[in-house]
Amino acid sequence: MSHIHRIASRDSSLALWQTNAVMASLKQLGYPCELIPLKTLGDINLVEPLYAMGVQGVFTKELDTALLNNQADIAVHSLKDVPTVLPKGLMIAAVLERASNDDILVHREGFDPAKKENAVIATSSIRRKSQWLKRYPTHQLVNVRGNVGTRLKKFEDEGWDGIIFAKAGLERLNLLPKHFTVLNWMLSAPAQGTIAIVCRKEDKDAVIACKKINHEPTEICISVERDFLFHLEGGCSVPISALAKFENEHIHFEGLVSSLDGTRELKVTRKFLTSDWKKIGKAAADAIRQSNEGKLILDEFRKLNRNTNG
Incomplete structure (x- = not known):
């Protein structure tokens, strides 16, 4: 087990938290690991809405390339960012136990979306936008991009009434604010709250190591989704x-x-x-x-x- 597994990750605080969780699990089993932080298209282009970029895998392509070029052995992702068809030669080797799949609204103190017709809500997700407008058709939805900390700061600076997050991300970073509401009526994205581990199919050492930390009940549910x-x-x-x-x-x-x-x-x-x-x-x-x-x-x-x- 002396082989050092090179683990590619986006360099955002949330991505690094997730990668460190995977590394900790592997190290506990005796697998040495080395972190390789990378930037993706989704990290660099913070203006254009994700759906308007016209490509899939905006948060995964650079990590896939590192795997395929043998610059990394393992890549860690938020599974909801991973396209359903992976590049040839790659596989999802494992998933960690799912955290909360809930969406939450971070909002101003006392804000009630049902009582403000012209409320302004921020989200970069067209899934969240669609479900929000179904429930509150008079509200204005604005696009917001950036990592978790950036989006929280924009919320404070812009004067929006609320901003929608995945609860799991804020919990992992210990950034849940005082005023938030769980949107228990909003159906989540496929695989939301799940950390995925991708590697080359031919890399048997990496596959075997990752399989040892796979959470099978989560794997079944996210596979259905x-x-x-x-x-x-x-x-x-x-x-x-x-x-x-x-x-x-x-x-x-x-x-x-x-x-x-x-x-x-x-x-x-x-x-x-x-x-x-x-x-x-x-x-x-x-x-x-x-x-x-x-x-x-x-x-x-x-x-x-x-x-x-x-």
Whole structure:
């Protein structure tokens, strides 16, 4: 076990926290590790909304390249940032136990979104924007980019009424503010709250090491969610939500696809025996694709993507 595993990570505070968690787990098992911090397109371009960039993997490509060029052995990601189809030769070798999948609203003291018609809410996620506008159609949604600390500072400086975060990120950095509300009505992104570990398929040493820290219940649930996303051909440019949870001997799944402005949405709910978990994602996606409403929503995004990509 003397081989040093070179671990690539984005250099944001949250990404480094996640990578250090993986490194700690591997070191506990006797695997030496070396950190390799990198910047990605998503870290450099902090102006353009993610969905408008026209590419997938804006937070992962540079780490993938480091793996494929043998400049790193392992890469650590927030799994919700990882495309459903990885570059040839790479694999998700493990996931850590899922943290909270909740979205939260960080807001001004006393703010009630139901009582302010012209509220201004910040988010860079079209999934969050769509679900928020469905519930509060008169609110203004503004784009915000940057790492967690940058976005919190922008919230303080800009005078917005609220800003939406993944709860897990703020908890990991011990940055949960005094005034926040869990958005228990908002369906989360596929694999939200999950740390993924990617490596080369051919690197058996890295694969074996990572498999030892894999959390299988999390792996099953996020695989269902990502399968749903895959069969809907979704990414950062489509508001797709999904959540799978164990319920006794079953897995309960909720999936949602919605229009950008929140005026149309289609939700699907499925319950399967745990032993049939591999069927759930595709079955739920098929239900969306075969419905008239689902076809309308997905066609809207196909046209939008064609226009965006020229």
